[in-house]
Amino acid sequence: MNDTRSQVTIDLAALRHNVGRLRSAAGSAALYAVVKADGYGHGAVDVGLAALAGGAEALCVATVAEGALLRRSIREARIIVMGPFTASEGIVARDRQLEVAVSALPLPEGLRCHVKVDTGMGRWGMPPSEAAEVPADDVVGVMSHLATADEPDRSFARRQIERFAEVAARFPGAVRHIANSAATLRLPEATFDAARCGLAIYGLSPFHDDPASHGLRPVLSWRSTVVYERRLRAGESTGYGRRFRASAETRIGLVPVGYADGWARGLGDAEVLVDGVRAPIAGAISMDSFAVVLPPATGAGSTVSLIGDGLLAEEHAARSGTITYELVCRIRTDESRARRRTVDHG
Numbered sequence: 299m300n301d302t303r304s305q306v307t308i309d310l311a312a313l314r315h316n317v318g319r320l321r322s323a324a325g326s327a328a329l330y331a332v333v334k335a336d337g338y339g340h341g342a343v344d345v346g347l348a349a350l351a352g353g354a355e356a357l358c359v360a361t362v363a364e365g366a367l368l369r370r371s372i373r374e375a376r377i378i379v380m381g382p383f384t385a386s387e388g389i390v391a392r393d394r395q396l397e398v399a400v401s402a403l404p405l406p407e408g409l410r411c412h413v414k415v416d417t418g419m420g421r422w423g424m425p426p427s428e429a430a431e432v433p434a435d436d437v438v439g440v441m442s443h444l445a446t447a448d449e450p451d452r453s454f455a456r457r458q459i460e461r462f463a464e465v466a467a468r469f470p471g472a473v474r475h476i477a478n479s480a481a482t483l484r485l486p487e488a489t490f491d492a493a494r495c496g497l498a499i500y501g502l503s504p505f506h507d508d509p510a511s512h513g514l515r516p517v518l519s520w521r522s523t524v525v526y527e528r529r530l531r532a533g534e535s536t537g538y539g540r541r542f543r544a545s546a547e548t549r550i551g552l553v554p555v556g557y558a559d560g561w562a563r564g565l566g567d568a569e570v571l572v573d574g575v576r577a578p579i580a581g582a583i584s585m586d587s588f589a590v591v592l593p594p595a596t597g598a599g600s601t602v603s604l605i606g607d608g609l610l611a612e613e614h615a616a617r618s619g620t621i622t623y624e625l626v627c628r629i630r631t632d633e634s635r636a637r638r639r640t641v642d643h644g
């Protein structure tokens with residue numbers, strides 16, 4: 299029904315490939331697939347099942363509600379809630395057999411707990427001194443999070459890793475995990491017993507460059523169609539604020555995707571592919587549509603690739619002053635806006 303608006307396609311074979319790439323980067327450590335925010339906009343259930351099939355040993359989410367939703371479709375797997383939770387959410391977590399990260403004492407009863415230690419992120423997590431008071435027998439894991447693993451200067455990340463190793467030594471039986479995607483790919487000393495990877499399993503580069511240079515394959519494609527073609531005469535404009543004015547007669551195509559669909563207004567200077575040919579966006583992106591300058595031999599009915607078919611999310615993120623994390627997790631795929639489907643070629 300929404301085929302006329304846009305389609306998000308999730309390539310599960312590419313996802314399994316990325317999981318394999320990260321598993322080999324993680325060496326003997328386990329891979330935990332991070333599927334918070336509906337799998338970074340890719341669909342947490344589809345991604346979670348594919349990641350488990352590819353050898354991931356647990357799934358990580360941000361909230362108890364995300365974990366509970368995932369549990370409906372994924373009965374057996376370990377699910378770890380990394381973010382904070384209320385007392386009533388703690389009851390839900392126990393009920394659905396979700397593991398939790400705990401940032402303050404006392405430890406909640408009847409839950410499998412990962413002690414979250416702040417080693418320098420300055421966000422969630424207890425200070426190392428408080429972690430020293432946690433009864434070690436009651437925890438299944440000890441974890442921390444890196445603030446700068448994607449940056450060229452590795453010194454702060456290394457200091458966090460050293461602090462973490464010191465704290466983690468107090469929990470001999472616990473699974474130690476601190477690495478995210480960036481650390482898994484370039485800081486081997488960060489992997490300990492498990493690596494929590496999000497971005498890279500989706501084939502997006504934690505270093506904001508071409509994912510292929512890290513052996514990753516993009517998983518998500520986002521396509522729509524030119525639904526209407528029109529001609530602007532010299533001096534005429536399209537869209538709010540008249541931001542695009544034709545200097546000569548120009549054919550533009552209207553695409554029914556806008557910032558309400560997650561196609562951010564900041565992408566006004568981006569390019570898309572129209573039947574595979576690069577074309578600049580014309581004018582301001584509206585809530586429900588945007589215009590593109592049509593290349594020769596394209597028009598109403600032409601396919602528009604917003605992301606994929608060789609067009610990288612990294613390029614859009616750089617042009618619009620954001621990161622791919624934000625770009626993909628904002629894509630709206632509820633049925634009133636778009637249709638998401640999976641493909642699996644091998």
Ligand SMILES: *Cc1c(COP(=O)(O)O)cnc(C)c1O
Nearest residue numbers: 332380443478479494495496497
């Ligand atoms: C989101 C998140 C991750 C995954 O980070 P990526 O950079 O996407 O690999 C790992 N750990 C925690 C605590 C997170 O919130």
